[in-house]
Amino acid sequence: MKTEPDTFSLADLEKRAGGIEPWNGVRNYQARNFIRAMRVGDRVLFYHSSCEIPGVAGLAEVASAPRADETQFDPKSDFYDAGAKRADPRWTLVDVHFVAAFPKFVPLTTLREQAGLKKMRLLAPGNRLSVLPVTPEEYQLICQLGGTKKK
DNA sequence: GCCAACGTTGGC
DNA sequence: GCCAACGTTGGC
16 A cells, blocks of 8 residues: 655554554545455555655554545545445545554665566556555565565 | 656547 | 546656
8 A cells, every 4th residue: 555655654654543544535446446355454565655765664454344435525625526425435445554664664676676576566667556456475575675574 | 847657537 | 439638646
Protein backbone atom coordinates (compact mmCIF):
# COMPACT_ATOMS: atom_id res chain seq x y z
CA MET A 1 0.00 0.00 0.00
CA LYS A 2 1.37 3.38 -1.04
CA THR A 3 1.26 6.67 0.75
CA GLU A 4 3.00 9.99 0.49
CA PRO A 5 4.97 10.31 3.73
CA ASP A 6 4.51 14.08 3.76
CA THR A 7 0.81 13.39 4.11
CA PHE A 8 0.76 10.15 6.09
CA SER A 9 3.90 8.15 6.86
CA LEU A 10 4.57 4.85 8.58
CA ALA A 11 5.66 6.85 11.62
CA ASP A 12 2.28 8.58 11.57
CA LEU A 13 0.55 5.20 11.53
CA GLU A 14 2.58 4.06 14.53
CA LYS A 15 1.45 7.16 16.45
CA ARG A 16 -2.24 6.56 15.80
CA ALA A 17 -4.34 5.20 18.65
CA GLY A 18 -3.73 1.47 18.65
CA GLY A 19 -1.54 1.93 15.59
CA ILE A 20 -4.67 1.74 13.46
CA GLU A 21 -5.88 3.96 10.63
CA PRO A 22 -8.86 3.54 8.30
CA TRP A 23 -7.34 3.62 4.79
CA ASN A 24 -9.80 6.00 3.23
CA GLY A 25 -9.65 7.95 0.01
CA VAL A 26 -8.87 5.20 -2.50
CA ARG A 27 -10.80 6.25 -5.63
CA ASN A 28 -9.58 3.92 -8.29
CA TYR A 29 -11.64 0.86 -9.20
CA GLN A 30 -8.72 -1.53 -9.58
CA ALA A 31 -7.23 -0.48 -6.26
CA ARG A 32 -10.67 -0.75 -4.68
CA ASN A 33 -11.05 -4.29 -5.95
CA PHE A 34 -7.74 -5.25 -4.36
CA ILE A 35 -9.01 -3.77 -1.07
CA ARG A 36 -12.22 -5.78 -1.36
CA ALA A 37 -10.13 -8.95 -1.62
CA MET A 38 -8.34 -8.21 1.67
CA ARG A 39 -8.86 -10.20 4.85
CA VAL A 40 -8.03 -9.51 8.49
CA GLY A 41 -4.41 -10.41 9.14
CA ASP A 42 -3.23 -9.94 5.56
CA ARG A 43 0.29 -8.55 5.57
CA VAL A 44 1.07 -5.18 4.03
CA LEU A 45 4.24 -3.61 2.69
CA PHE A 46 4.10 0.09 3.54
CA TYR A 47 5.48 2.10 0.62
CA HIS A 48 6.45 5.76 0.64
CA SER A 49 5.93 7.51 -2.71
CA SER A 50 6.43 10.97 -4.15
CA CYS A 51 9.20 11.82 -1.74
CA GLU A 52 12.96 12.25 -1.67
CA ILE A 53 13.69 8.52 -1.46
CA PRO A 54 10.72 6.39 -2.46
CA GLY A 55 10.67 2.86 -1.11
CA VAL A 56 9.32 0.39 1.43
CA ALA A 57 9.42 1.80 4.95
CA GLY A 58 8.12 -1.21 6.83
CA LEU A 59 5.24 -3.52 7.57
CA ALA A 60 1.58 -3.24 8.44
CA GLU A 61 -1.36 -5.59 8.42
CA VAL A 62 -5.03 -5.54 7.55
CA ALA A 63 -7.02 -5.02 10.73
CA SER A 64 -10.62 -5.05 9.53
CA ALA A 65 -12.81 -6.60 6.91
CA PRO A 66 -13.43 -4.39 3.87
CA ARG A 67 -16.22 -1.89 4.56
CA ALA A 68 -17.68 1.29 3.11
CA ASP A 69 -15.42 4.34 3.09
CA GLU A 70 -17.59 6.93 4.88
CA THR A 71 -15.79 9.87 3.26
CA GLN A 72 -17.59 9.13 -0.02
CA PHE A 73 -20.86 10.32 1.60
CA ASP A 74 -19.40 13.47 3.19
CA PRO A 75 -19.83 16.57 1.00
CA LYS A 76 -17.13 18.31 3.04
CA SER A 77 -14.57 15.60 2.40
CA ASP A 78 -11.95 15.79 -0.34
CA PHE A 79 -13.00 12.25 -1.14
CA TYR A 80 -16.72 13.00 -1.51
CA ASP A 81 -18.40 11.19 -4.39
CA ALA A 82 -21.81 12.59 -5.30
CA GLY A 83 -22.56 9.42 -7.24
CA ALA A 84 -22.05 7.07 -4.30
CA LYS A 85 -25.17 5.66 -2.69
CA ARG A 86 -25.62 4.44 0.88
CA ALA A 87 -27.50 1.39 -0.30
CA ASP A 88 -24.68 0.47 -2.65
CA PRO A 89 -21.41 2.12 -1.57
CA ARG A 90 -18.95 2.64 -4.39
CA TRP A 91 -15.72 2.94 -2.35
CA THR A 92 -14.24 0.56 0.19
CA LEU A 93 -11.56 0.71 2.86
CA VAL A 94 -9.88 -1.50 5.42
CA ASP A 95 -8.26 -0.57 8.70
CA VAL A 96 -4.48 -0.77 8.53
CA HIS A 97 -2.49 -1.69 11.64
CA PHE A 98 1.16 -0.80 12.25
CA VAL A 99 3.49 -3.79 12.54
CA ALA A 100 7.10 -2.60 12.27
CA ALA A 101 9.43 -0.11 10.67
CA PHE A 102 12.20 -1.85 8.74
CA PRO A 103 15.61 -1.58 10.43
CA LYS A 104 16.81 -0.77 6.91
CA PHE A 105 14.59 1.32 4.62
CA VAL A 106 14.37 -0.41 1.21
CA PRO A 107 14.61 2.18 -1.57
CA LEU A 108 12.89 1.75 -4.91
CA THR A 109 16.34 1.63 -6.56
CA THR A 110 17.16 -1.45 -4.47
CA LEU A 111 13.88 -3.10 -5.39
CA ARG A 112 14.67 -2.60 -9.07
CA GLU A 113 18.03 -4.37 -8.65
CA GLN A 114 16.42 -7.58 -7.43
CA ALA A 115 16.11 -10.42 -9.93
CA GLY A 116 13.34 -11.86 -7.74
CA LEU A 117 11.22 -8.74 -8.11
CA LYS A 118 11.24 -8.40 -11.90
CA LYS A 119 7.56 -9.20 -12.08
CA MET A 120 6.43 -7.20 -9.08
CA ARG A 121 3.36 -5.09 -9.88
CA LEU A 122 4.79 -2.08 -8.09
CA LEU A 123 7.73 -2.02 -10.50
CA ALA A 124 5.71 -2.32 -13.69
CA PRO A 125 6.04 0.69 -16.01
CA GLY A 126 3.45 3.37 -15.50
CA ASN A 127 2.01 1.75 -12.42
CA ARG A 128 -0.12 4.26 -10.57
CA LEU A 129 -2.25 2.15 -8.29
CA SER A 130 -2.06 2.98 -4.61
CA VAL A 131 -2.92 -0.60 -3.62
CA LEU A 132 -1.18 -3.49 -5.32
CA PRO A 133 -0.90 -7.24 -4.77
CA VAL A 134 2.40 -8.74 -3.59
CA THR A 135 3.35 -12.40 -3.82
CA PRO A 136 4.58 -14.27 -0.72
CA GLU A 137 8.00 -14.59 -2.37
CA GLU A 138 8.22 -10.87 -3.05
CA TYR A 139 7.08 -10.11 0.48
CA GLN A 140 9.66 -12.40 2.01
CA LEU A 141 12.50 -11.03 -0.10
CA ILE A 142 11.64 -7.44 0.76
CA CYS A 143 11.47 -8.29 4.46
CA GLN A 144 14.99 -9.69 4.19
CA LEU A 145 16.19 -6.54 2.41
CA GLY A 146 14.60 -4.50 5.19
CA GLY A 147 16.47 -6.44 7.84
CA THR A 148 13.35 -7.93 9.40
CA LYS A 149 13.03 -11.63 10.06
CA LYS A 150 10.28 -13.07 7.92
CA LYS A 151 6.96 -13.73 9.55
C1' DG B 1 9.49 21.30 -13.07
C1' DC B 2 9.24 17.81 -16.61
C1' DC B 3 7.23 14.07 -18.69
C1' DA B 4 5.48 9.27 -19.41
C1' DA B 5 1.75 6.46 -18.35
C1' DC B 6 -2.71 5.74 -17.54
C1' DG B 7 -7.73 6.53 -15.94
C1' DT B 8 -11.74 9.26 -16.67
C1' DT B 9 -14.77 12.26 -19.05
C1' DG B 10 -17.67 13.76 -22.54
C1' DG B 11 -18.78 14.84 -27.39
C1' DC B 12 -20.20 12.54 -31.26
C1' DG C 1 -18.56 2.54 -28.64
C1' DC C 2 -14.75 5.45 -30.12
C1' DC C 3 -11.37 8.60 -29.04
C1' DA C 4 -9.43 13.20 -27.99
C1' DA C 5 -8.78 16.03 -24.15
C1' DC C 6 -7.78 16.41 -19.69
C1' DG C 7 -6.31 15.32 -14.92
C1' DT C 8 -3.46 12.65 -11.85
C1' DT C 9 0.39 9.89 -10.35
C1' DG C 10 4.96 9.51 -9.35
C1' DG C 11 9.87 8.95 -10.63
C1' DC C 12 13.52 11.65 -11.91
